[in-house]
Amino acid sequence: MDSALDHAKNQTVKKSNLLPLTFDSVSFEIGGTKLIKEISTSFEAGSLTVILGPNGAGKSLLLRLGHGLLRPSGGAITWQGTDTGHAQRDQAMVFQRPTMLRRSVAANLHHVLKQRKIARPQRRDIVEDMLQRTGLTRLARAPARTLSVGEQQRLAVARAWSVNPEVLFMDEPAAALDPAATHALEDIIAAIRAAGTKIIMSTHDLGQARRLADDVVFLYRGRMLERATAERFFEKPENDLAEAFLNGELLWWNRKELKPPDHFKVRWQK
Template sequence: MRQEATALPLRAEGLRFAAGGVEILHGLDFSLVAGAPTVILGPNGAGKSVLLRVLHGLLEPTGGTLRWSLPAEAAQRRQAMVFQRPVMLRRSVLANALYPLRLAGLPEAEAAARAALDRVGMAALADRPARKLSGGEQQRLALARAWALAPEILFLDEPTAALDPAATRQVEEIIGAIAASGTKVVMTTHHLGQARRLAGDVMLLLGGMLNAQGPAERFFAAPPTAEAAAFLRGDLVW
Protein backbone atom coordinates (compact mmCIF):
# COMPACT_ATOMS: atom_id res chain seq x y z
CA MET A 1 0.00 0.00 0.00
CA ARG A 2 1.29 3.46 -0.94
CA GLN A 3 2.42 5.63 1.95
CA GLU A 4 0.38 8.71 2.80
CA ALA A 5 3.15 11.11 1.77
CA THR A 6 2.97 11.81 -1.95
CA ALA A 7 5.25 13.36 -4.55
CA LEU A 8 2.42 15.34 -6.14
CA PRO A 9 1.58 18.08 -6.73
CA LEU A 10 4.60 19.15 -8.76
CA ARG A 11 5.15 22.82 -9.51
CA ALA A 12 7.46 24.07 -12.25
CA GLU A 13 8.47 27.72 -12.26
CA GLY A 14 10.49 29.24 -15.09
CA LEU A 15 11.66 25.76 -16.12
CA ARG A 16 14.38 25.87 -18.77
CA PHE A 17 16.58 23.36 -20.51
CA ALA A 18 19.38 24.04 -22.97
CA ALA A 19 21.84 21.76 -24.77
CA GLY A 20 24.68 22.65 -27.09
CA GLY A 21 23.98 26.32 -26.62
CA VAL A 22 20.38 25.93 -27.81
CA GLU A 23 17.51 26.50 -25.39
CA ILE A 24 14.84 23.80 -25.87
CA LEU A 25 12.46 24.63 -23.00
CA HIS A 26 11.76 28.31 -22.41
CA GLY A 27 10.63 29.26 -18.91
CA LEU A 28 7.71 26.88 -18.39
CA ASP A 29 5.28 27.48 -15.51
CA PHE A 30 2.80 24.71 -14.71
CA SER A 31 1.54 22.30 -12.07
CA LEU A 32 0.89 18.56 -12.18
CA VAL A 33 -1.60 17.11 -9.73
CA ALA A 34 -2.84 13.62 -8.95
CA GLY A 35 -5.77 12.32 -10.96
CA ALA A 36 -6.54 11.60 -14.59
CA PRO A 37 -3.72 11.48 -17.18
CA THR A 38 -1.97 14.63 -18.34
CA VAL A 39 -1.31 14.50 -22.08
CA ILE A 40 1.41 16.70 -23.58
CA LEU A 41 0.71 17.70 -27.17
CA GLY A 42 2.75 19.62 -29.72
CA PRO A 43 4.40 19.31 -33.13
CA ASN A 44 7.76 17.63 -33.70
CA GLY A 45 10.54 19.57 -32.04
CA ALA A 46 8.25 21.24 -29.52
CA GLY A 47 10.23 19.83 -26.57
CA LYS A 48 7.75 17.19 -25.39
CA SER A 49 10.22 14.32 -24.92
CA VAL A 50 12.81 16.63 -23.37
CA LEU A 51 10.23 17.85 -20.87
CA LEU A 52 9.42 14.27 -19.82
CA ARG A 53 13.11 13.52 -19.31
CA VAL A 54 13.56 16.66 -17.22
CA LEU A 55 10.55 15.80 -15.08
CA HIS A 56 11.81 12.23 -14.57
CA GLY A 57 15.28 13.43 -13.61
CA LEU A 58 17.11 12.06 -16.64
CA LEU A 59 18.08 15.61 -17.63
CA GLU A 60 18.94 18.44 -15.27
CA PRO A 61 17.10 21.73 -15.80
CA THR A 62 19.40 24.57 -16.80
CA GLY A 63 17.10 27.16 -15.25
CA GLY A 64 14.02 27.57 -13.12
CA THR A 65 12.78 25.22 -10.44
CA LEU A 66 10.93 21.92 -10.06
CA ARG A 67 9.24 21.57 -6.69
CA TRP A 68 7.91 18.13 -5.77
CA SER A 69 5.94 17.69 -2.58
CA LEU A 70 8.67 15.31 -1.38
CA PRO A 71 12.45 15.70 -1.53
CA ALA A 72 13.61 15.13 -5.11
CA GLU A 73 15.27 11.76 -4.41
CA ALA A 74 12.18 10.42 -2.66
CA ALA A 75 9.96 11.71 -5.47
CA GLN A 76 12.16 10.03 -8.08
CA ARG A 77 11.81 6.67 -6.35
CA ARG A 78 8.04 6.93 -6.86
CA GLN A 79 8.35 7.33 -10.63
CA ALA A 80 8.74 5.13 -13.67
CA MET A 81 9.14 5.87 -17.37
CA VAL A 82 8.38 3.94 -20.55
CA PHE A 83 10.02 5.08 -23.75
CA GLN A 84 8.76 5.03 -27.30
CA ARG A 85 11.18 2.18 -28.02
CA PRO A 86 11.53 0.31 -24.72
CA VAL A 87 14.75 -1.51 -23.96
CA MET A 88 14.31 -5.27 -23.82
CA LEU A 89 16.90 -7.29 -21.93
CA ARG A 90 18.24 -10.44 -23.61
CA ARG A 91 16.09 -12.50 -21.29
CA SER A 92 12.62 -13.96 -21.13
CA VAL A 93 9.47 -11.89 -20.77
CA LEU A 94 9.24 -12.91 -17.11
CA ALA A 95 12.90 -12.07 -16.45
CA ASN A 96 12.37 -8.62 -17.96
CA ALA A 97 9.40 -8.03 -15.66
CA LEU A 98 11.35 -9.36 -12.67
CA TYR A 99 14.50 -7.30 -13.18
CA PRO A 100 13.34 -3.90 -11.81
CA LEU A 101 11.50 -5.56 -8.93
CA ARG A 102 14.61 -7.38 -7.77
CA LEU A 103 16.69 -4.26 -8.33
CA ALA A 104 14.30 -2.40 -6.02
CA GLY A 105 14.53 -5.20 -3.45
CA LEU A 106 10.79 -5.78 -3.42
CA PRO A 107 9.55 -8.92 -1.65
CA GLU A 108 7.77 -11.68 -3.57
CA ALA A 109 9.13 -10.23 -6.80
CA GLU A 110 8.24 -13.19 -9.00
CA ALA A 111 4.62 -13.24 -7.88
CA ALA A 112 4.37 -9.49 -8.51
CA ALA A 113 5.97 -9.85 -11.95
CA ARG A 114 3.62 -12.65 -12.96
CA ALA A 115 0.64 -10.66 -11.74
CA ALA A 116 1.77 -7.67 -13.80
CA LEU A 117 2.11 -9.82 -16.92
CA ASP A 118 -1.36 -11.20 -16.33
CA ARG A 119 -2.80 -7.68 -16.08
CA VAL A 120 -1.49 -6.83 -19.56
CA GLY A 121 -2.53 -10.16 -21.09
CA MET A 122 0.98 -11.58 -21.42
CA ALA A 123 1.07 -14.34 -18.81
CA ALA A 124 1.12 -17.00 -21.54
CA LEU A 125 4.27 -15.43 -23.03
CA ALA A 126 6.29 -15.46 -19.80
CA ASP A 127 8.95 -17.84 -21.14
CA ARG A 128 9.30 -16.28 -24.59
CA PRO A 129 12.46 -14.25 -25.39
CA ALA A 130 11.48 -10.61 -24.95
CA ARG A 131 13.37 -9.46 -28.03
CA LYS A 132 11.28 -11.75 -30.25
CA LEU A 133 8.03 -10.07 -29.28
CA SER A 134 6.14 -7.81 -31.66
CA GLY A 135 6.33 -4.05 -31.15
CA GLY A 136 2.94 -4.00 -29.44
CA GLU A 137 3.87 -6.90 -27.17
CA GLN A 138 7.13 -5.22 -26.20
CA GLN A 139 5.27 -2.05 -25.27
CA ARG A 140 2.80 -4.06 -23.18
CA LEU A 141 5.73 -5.75 -21.44
CA ALA A 142 7.35 -2.37 -20.78
CA LEU A 143 4.10 -1.13 -19.25
CA ALA A 144 3.80 -4.29 -17.12
CA ARG A 145 7.40 -3.84 -15.95
CA ALA A 146 6.69 -0.27 -14.88
CA TRP A 147 3.25 -1.00 -13.41
CA ALA A 148 4.66 -3.80 -11.24
CA LEU A 149 6.61 -1.14 -9.32
CA ALA A 150 3.32 0.60 -8.37
CA PRO A 151 4.69 4.05 -9.24
CA GLU A 152 2.91 7.17 -8.13
CA ILE A 153 3.82 8.84 -11.45
CA LEU A 154 4.34 7.09 -14.79
CA PHE A 155 5.89 9.01 -17.69
CA LEU A 156 5.09 7.66 -21.17
CA ASP A 157 6.85 8.98 -24.26
CA GLU A 158 4.78 8.33 -27.42
CA PRO A 159 3.69 4.90 -26.12
CA THR A 160 1.85 3.86 -29.32
CA ALA A 161 4.09 5.37 -31.99
CA ALA A 162 4.41 2.99 -34.97
CA LEU A 163 1.86 0.53 -33.56
CA ASP A 164 -1.09 -0.71 -35.61
CA PRO A 165 -4.64 0.16 -34.52
CA ALA A 166 -5.23 -3.12 -32.67
CA ALA A 167 -1.98 -2.85 -30.69
CA THR A 168 -2.70 0.83 -30.02
CA ARG A 169 -6.09 -0.05 -28.58
CA GLN A 170 -4.55 -2.68 -26.28
CA VAL A 171 -1.93 -0.24 -25.02
CA GLU A 172 -4.54 2.47 -24.43
CA GLU A 173 -6.63 0.03 -22.40
CA ILE A 174 -3.59 -0.74 -20.24
CA ILE A 175 -2.84 2.96 -19.76
CA GLY A 176 -6.43 3.50 -18.70
CA ALA A 177 -6.17 0.65 -16.20
CA ILE A 178 -2.91 2.03 -14.79
CA ALA A 179 -4.51 5.44 -14.34
CA ALA A 180 -7.58 3.86 -12.72
CA SER A 181 -5.28 2.08 -10.24
CA GLY A 182 -4.19 5.46 -8.85
CA THR A 183 -0.99 6.12 -10.79
CA LYS A 184 -0.68 9.58 -12.31
CA VAL A 185 0.09 9.14 -16.01
CA VAL A 186 1.94 11.92 -17.85
CA MET A 187 2.34 11.12 -21.53
CA THR A 188 3.22 12.60 -24.89
CA THR A 189 1.38 11.73 -28.08
CA HIS A 190 0.88 12.94 -31.64
CA HIS A 191 -2.56 11.33 -31.81
CA LEU A 192 -5.36 13.79 -31.07
CA GLY A 193 -7.89 10.96 -30.90
CA GLN A 194 -5.78 9.26 -28.27
CA ALA A 195 -5.53 12.48 -26.29
CA ARG A 196 -9.31 12.85 -26.41
CA ARG A 197 -9.77 9.30 -25.14
CA LEU A 198 -7.20 9.35 -22.34
CA ALA A 199 -6.52 12.89 -21.16
CA GLY A 200 -7.89 14.49 -18.04
CA ASP A 201 -5.92 17.61 -18.84
CA VAL A 202 -3.78 18.77 -21.74
CA MET A 203 -0.56 20.75 -22.09
CA LEU A 204 0.28 22.21 -25.52
CA LEU A 205 3.96 22.92 -26.19
CA LEU A 206 4.98 25.08 -29.13
CA GLY A 207 8.63 25.84 -29.74
CA GLY A 208 9.55 24.89 -26.21
CA MET A 209 6.96 27.23 -24.70
CA LEU A 210 3.75 26.31 -22.91
CA ASN A 211 1.00 27.68 -25.12
CA ALA A 212 -1.99 26.26 -23.25
CA GLN A 213 -2.89 24.00 -20.33
CA GLY A 214 -6.27 22.99 -19.01
CA PRO A 215 -8.98 20.34 -18.74
CA ALA A 216 -9.09 18.18 -21.87
CA GLU A 217 -12.81 18.58 -22.47
CA ARG A 218 -12.53 22.38 -22.46
CA PHE A 219 -9.31 22.35 -24.53
CA PHE A 220 -10.92 20.35 -27.35
CA ALA A 221 -14.32 22.05 -27.19
CA ALA A 222 -13.06 25.63 -26.96
CA PRO A 223 -9.29 25.92 -27.62
CA PRO A 224 -7.94 28.65 -25.34
CA THR A 225 -5.53 30.18 -27.87
CA ALA A 226 -5.50 30.81 -31.61
CA GLU A 227 -2.47 28.52 -31.90
CA ALA A 228 -4.28 25.71 -30.07
CA ALA A 229 -7.23 26.05 -32.44
CA ALA A 230 -4.91 25.93 -35.45
CA PHE A 231 -3.10 22.91 -34.01
CA LEU A 232 -6.37 21.01 -33.60
CA ARG A 233 -7.40 21.87 -37.17
CA GLY A 234 -4.03 20.72 -38.49
CA ASP A 235 -3.31 24.22 -39.81
CA LEU A 236 -0.56 25.21 -37.41
CA VAL A 237 2.68 26.32 -39.02
CA TRP A 238 5.45 26.58 -36.42
Protein backbone atom coordinates (compact mmCIF):
# COMPACT_ATOMS: atom_id res chain seq x y z
CA MET A 1 0.00 0.00 0.00
CA ASP A 2 1.28 3.47 -0.86
CA SER A 3 1.16 5.73 2.12
CA ALA A 4 -0.66 9.02 1.73
CA LEU A 5 2.70 10.72 1.87
CA ASP A 6 3.94 8.67 -1.08
CA HIS A 7 0.68 9.48 -2.79
CA ALA A 8 1.37 13.14 -2.10
CA LYS A 9 4.94 12.94 -3.34
CA ASN A 10 4.01 11.12 -6.52
CA GLN A 11 1.27 13.57 -7.29
CA THR A 12 3.36 16.62 -6.55
CA VAL A 13 5.70 15.83 -9.41
CA LYS A 14 2.85 15.43 -11.87
CA LYS A 15 0.82 18.44 -10.84
CA SER A 16 0.40 21.53 -12.93
CA ASN A 17 1.65 24.61 -11.19
CA LEU A 18 -0.73 27.24 -9.88
CA LEU A 19 1.89 29.40 -8.31
CA PRO A 20 2.87 32.13 -8.02
CA LEU A 21 -0.23 33.51 -6.37
CA THR A 22 -0.07 37.25 -6.84
CA PHE A 23 -1.83 40.05 -4.96
CA ASP A 24 -1.77 43.23 -7.02
CA SER A 25 -2.80 46.26 -4.99
CA VAL A 26 -5.56 44.23 -3.33
CA SER A 27 -8.02 45.95 -1.06
CA PHE A 28 -11.12 44.67 0.64
CA GLU A 29 -13.85 46.71 2.21
CA ILE A 30 -17.13 46.14 3.96
CA GLY A 31 -19.69 48.91 4.40
CA GLY A 32 -17.23 51.57 3.33
CA THR A 33 -14.53 50.45 5.77
CA LYS A 34 -11.28 49.37 4.17
CA LEU A 35 -10.13 46.27 6.03
CA ILE A 36 -7.36 45.27 3.61
CA LYS A 37 -5.38 48.11 2.10
CA GLU A 38 -3.52 47.90 -1.22
CA ILE A 39 -1.56 44.75 -0.60
CA SER A 40 0.87 43.81 -3.34
CA THR A 41 2.90 40.66 -2.93
CA SER A 42 3.52 37.28 -4.41
CA PHE A 43 3.50 33.77 -2.98
CA GLU A 44 5.97 31.41 -4.63
CA ALA A 45 6.13 27.65 -4.58
CA GLY A 46 8.48 25.75 -2.31
CA SER A 47 8.37 27.83 0.85
CA LEU A 48 6.23 28.15 3.94
CA THR A 49 4.93 31.68 4.45
CA VAL A 50 3.74 32.79 7.88
CA ILE A 51 1.34 35.72 8.24
CA LEU A 52 1.94 37.64 11.45
CA GLY A 53 0.16 40.59 13.02
CA PRO A 54 -1.92 41.51 16.06
CA ASN A 55 -5.63 40.73 16.46
CA GLY A 56 -7.68 42.38 13.76
CA ALA A 57 -4.68 43.03 11.49
CA GLY A 58 -6.35 41.26 8.56
CA LYS A 59 -4.65 37.83 8.62
CA SER A 60 -7.85 35.82 8.26
CA LEU A 61 -9.15 38.15 5.56
CA LEU A 62 -5.90 37.84 3.61
CA LEU A 63 -6.08 34.04 3.76
CA ARG A 64 -9.75 34.05 2.71
CA LEU A 65 -8.96 36.35 -0.21
CA GLY A 66 -6.16 34.03 -1.31
CA HIS A 67 -8.35 30.97 -0.97
CA GLY A 68 -11.01 32.67 -3.09
CA LEU A 69 -13.75 32.85 -0.46
CA LEU A 70 -13.71 36.63 -0.65
CA ARG A 71 -13.31 38.78 -3.72
CA PRO A 72 -11.16 41.88 -3.56
CA SER A 73 -12.97 45.22 -3.69
CA GLY A 74 -9.99 46.66 -5.55
CA GLY A 75 -6.90 45.29 -7.28
CA ALA A 76 -6.49 41.73 -8.51
CA ILE A 77 -5.55 38.28 -7.29
CA THR A 78 -4.07 36.01 -9.92
CA TRP A 79 -2.69 32.49 -10.15
CA GLN A 80 0.13 32.31 -12.66
CA GLY A 81 -1.16 35.51 -14.14
CA THR A 82 -4.79 34.44 -14.63
CA ASP A 83 -7.78 34.75 -12.37
CA THR A 84 -9.56 31.58 -13.45
CA GLY A 85 -11.51 29.66 -10.83
CA HIS A 86 -9.70 26.40 -11.58
CA ALA A 87 -7.26 27.36 -8.86
CA GLN A 88 -9.88 26.36 -6.30
CA ARG A 89 -9.44 22.68 -7.09
CA ASP A 90 -5.86 22.34 -6.04
CA GLN A 91 -5.92 24.31 -2.87
CA ALA A 92 -7.45 23.82 0.55
CA MET A 93 -7.94 25.80 3.71
CA VAL A 94 -7.96 25.05 7.42
CA PHE A 95 -10.08 27.64 9.19
CA GLN A 96 -9.59 29.33 12.52
CA ARG A 97 -12.84 27.71 13.66
CA PRO A 98 -13.19 24.41 11.80
CA THR A 99 -16.63 23.11 10.91
CA MET A 100 -17.30 19.39 10.76
CA LEU A 101 -19.91 17.44 8.87
CA ARG A 102 -22.46 15.71 11.06
CA ARG A 103 -20.76 12.37 10.43
CA SER A 104 -18.03 10.24 11.89
CA VAL A 105 -14.42 11.37 11.83
CA ALA A 106 -13.57 8.83 9.10
CA ALA A 107 -16.66 9.79 7.09
CA ASN A 108 -15.59 13.43 7.16
CA LEU A 109 -12.37 12.38 5.45
CA HIS A 110 -14.10 10.02 3.02
CA HIS A 111 -16.43 12.81 2.02
CA VAL A 112 -13.73 15.21 0.77
CA LEU A 113 -11.89 12.42 -1.04
CA LYS A 114 -15.08 11.29 -2.73
CA GLN A 115 -15.71 14.84 -3.85
CA ARG A 116 -12.29 14.77 -5.50
CA LYS A 117 -13.27 11.52 -7.20
CA ILE A 118 -10.62 9.38 -5.52
CA ALA A 119 -11.40 5.68 -5.98
CA ARG A 120 -12.72 3.82 -2.93
CA PRO A 121 -9.78 1.48 -2.24
CA GLN A 122 -7.30 4.32 -2.45
CA ARG A 123 -9.65 6.44 -0.35
CA ARG A 124 -9.63 3.87 2.41
CA ASP A 125 -5.84 3.78 2.48
CA ILE A 126 -5.55 7.55 2.55
CA VAL A 127 -8.15 7.88 5.34
CA GLU A 128 -6.38 5.27 7.44
CA ASP A 129 -3.04 6.93 6.89
CA MET A 130 -4.35 10.43 7.64
CA LEU A 131 -6.05 9.28 10.84
CA GLN A 132 -2.85 7.69 11.96
CA ARG A 133 -0.70 10.69 11.12
CA THR A 134 -2.98 13.08 12.98
CA GLY A 135 -3.43 10.78 15.97
CA LEU A 136 -7.14 10.28 15.37
CA THR A 137 -7.31 6.54 14.66
CA ARG A 138 -8.88 5.88 18.04
CA LEU A 139 -11.65 8.37 17.24
CA ALA A 140 -12.32 7.22 13.66
CA ARG A 141 -15.90 6.20 14.39
CA ALA A 142 -16.78 9.02 16.77
CA PRO A 143 -19.19 11.69 15.52
CA ALA A 144 -16.88 14.50 14.41
CA ARG A 145 -18.92 17.13 16.23
CA THR A 146 -18.30 15.47 19.59
CA LEU A 147 -14.54 15.91 19.27
CA SER A 148 -12.76 18.45 21.43
CA VAL A 149 -11.76 21.66 19.66
CA GLY A 150 -8.14 20.51 19.40
CA GLU A 151 -9.19 17.15 17.96
CA GLN A 152 -11.45 18.93 15.46
CA GLN A 153 -8.53 21.08 14.43
CA ARG A 154 -6.44 17.98 13.79
CA LEU A 155 -9.27 16.50 11.74
CA ALA A 156 -9.50 19.73 9.76
CA VAL A 157 -5.78 19.43 8.98
CA ALA A 158 -6.19 15.76 8.01
CA ARG A 159 -9.09 16.67 5.74
CA ALA A 160 -7.14 19.40 4.00
CA TRP A 161 -3.99 17.29 3.70
CA SER A 162 -5.82 14.23 2.39
CA VAL A 163 -6.60 15.92 -0.91
CA ASN A 164 -2.94 16.67 -1.43
CA PRO A 165 -3.39 20.34 -2.30
CA GLU A 166 -0.76 22.28 -4.14
CA VAL A 167 -1.46 25.23 -1.87
CA LEU A 168 -2.72 25.00 1.71
CA PHE A 169 -3.99 28.01 3.64
CA MET A 170 -4.09 27.56 7.41
CA ASP A 171 -5.58 30.08 9.80
CA GLU A 172 -4.02 29.59 13.24
CA PRO A 173 -4.15 25.82 12.99
CA ALA A 174 -2.61 25.32 16.43
CA ALA A 175 -4.71 27.89 18.29
CA ALA A 176 -6.61 25.33 20.37
CA LEU A 177 -3.91 22.70 20.72
CA ASP A 178 -2.03 21.68 23.85
CA PRO A 179 1.80 21.67 23.70
CA ALA A 180 2.08 18.01 22.69
CA ALA A 181 -0.57 18.34 19.99
CA THR A 182 1.07 21.57 18.79
CA HIS A 183 4.37 19.75 18.47
CA ALA A 184 2.68 16.91 16.59
CA LEU A 185 0.92 19.39 14.30
CA GLU A 186 4.19 21.15 13.53
CA ASP A 187 5.63 17.79 12.46
CA ILE A 188 2.58 17.30 10.25
CA ILE A 189 2.96 20.77 8.75
CA ALA A 190 6.64 20.08 8.06
CA ALA A 191 5.69 16.80 6.37
CA ILE A 192 3.05 18.51 4.22
CA ARG A 193 5.61 21.08 3.18
CA ALA A 194 8.22 18.40 2.48
CA ALA A 195 5.70 16.67 0.21
CA GLY A 196 5.68 19.78 -1.97
CA THR A 197 2.66 21.73 -0.76
CA LYS A 198 2.97 25.49 -0.51
CA ILE A 199 1.70 26.53 2.93
CA ILE A 200 0.49 30.00 3.79
CA MET A 201 -0.48 30.15 7.45
CA SER A 202 -1.19 32.58 10.24
CA THR A 203 -0.15 32.03 13.82
CA HIS A 204 0.05 33.94 17.07
CA ASP A 205 2.76 31.65 18.33
CA LEU A 206 6.05 33.37 17.56
CA GLY A 207 8.02 30.28 18.57
CA GLN A 208 6.04 28.31 16.02
CA ALA A 209 6.60 31.00 13.40
CA ARG A 210 10.34 30.83 14.01
CA ARG A 211 10.31 27.04 13.80
CA LEU A 212 8.26 26.79 10.62
CA ALA A 213 8.52 29.95 8.53
CA ASP A 214 10.68 30.38 5.46
CA ASP A 215 9.31 33.85 4.95
CA VAL A 216 7.04 36.23 6.80
CA VAL A 217 4.29 38.69 5.92
CA PHE A 218 3.66 41.24 8.66
CA LEU A 219 0.23 42.88 8.67
CA TYR A 220 -0.97 45.79 10.73
CA ARG A 221 -4.41 47.38 10.42
CA GLY A 222 -4.98 45.92 6.98
CA ARG A 223 -1.62 46.95 5.55
CA MET A 224 1.37 44.80 4.73
CA LEU A 225 4.16 46.57 6.55
CA GLU A 226 6.90 44.04 5.90
CA ARG A 227 7.66 41.01 3.79
CA ALA A 228 10.96 39.32 4.53
CA THR A 229 12.75 36.03 4.84
CA ALA A 230 12.14 34.50 8.27
CA GLU A 231 15.82 34.77 9.05
CA ARG A 232 15.92 38.49 8.43
CA PHE A 233 12.56 39.20 10.00
CA PHE A 234 13.33 37.48 13.28
CA GLU A 235 16.88 38.79 13.39
CA LYS A 236 15.79 42.38 12.92
CA PRO A 237 12.67 43.52 11.11
CA GLU A 238 12.96 46.73 9.11
CA ASN A 239 9.61 48.05 10.22
CA ASP A 240 9.34 49.64 13.68
CA LEU A 241 5.87 48.26 14.32
CA ALA A 242 7.01 44.79 13.34
CA GLU A 243 9.85 45.11 15.81
CA ALA A 244 7.46 46.27 18.53
CA PHE A 245 5.22 43.31 17.71
CA LEU A 246 8.10 40.86 18.09
CA ASN A 247 8.98 42.44 21.41
CA GLY A 248 5.41 42.05 22.61
CA GLU A 249 4.97 45.80 22.71
CA LEU A 250 2.48 46.34 19.92
CA LEU A 251 -0.88 46.30 21.59
CA TRP A 252 -4.31 46.92 20.24
CA TRP A 253 -4.73 49.66 22.77
CA ASN A 254 -2.27 52.39 23.57
CA ARG A 255 -0.20 51.28 26.53
CA LYS A 256 -0.04 54.82 27.92
CA GLU A 257 -3.78 54.87 28.22
CA LEU A 258 -3.88 51.64 30.14
CA LYS A 259 -5.29 52.33 33.51
CA PRO A 260 -7.66 50.30 35.61
CA PRO A 261 -11.37 51.05 35.70
CA ASP A 262 -12.22 53.13 38.78
CA HIS A 263 -13.81 50.28 40.71
CA PHE A 264 -10.56 48.27 40.36
CA LYS A 265 -8.40 51.01 41.76
CA VAL A 266 -8.04 49.75 45.29
CA ARG A 267 -7.00 46.25 44.33
CA TRP A 268 -4.82 47.50 41.48
CA GLN A 269 -2.72 49.65 43.80
CA LYS A 270 -1.96 46.87 46.20
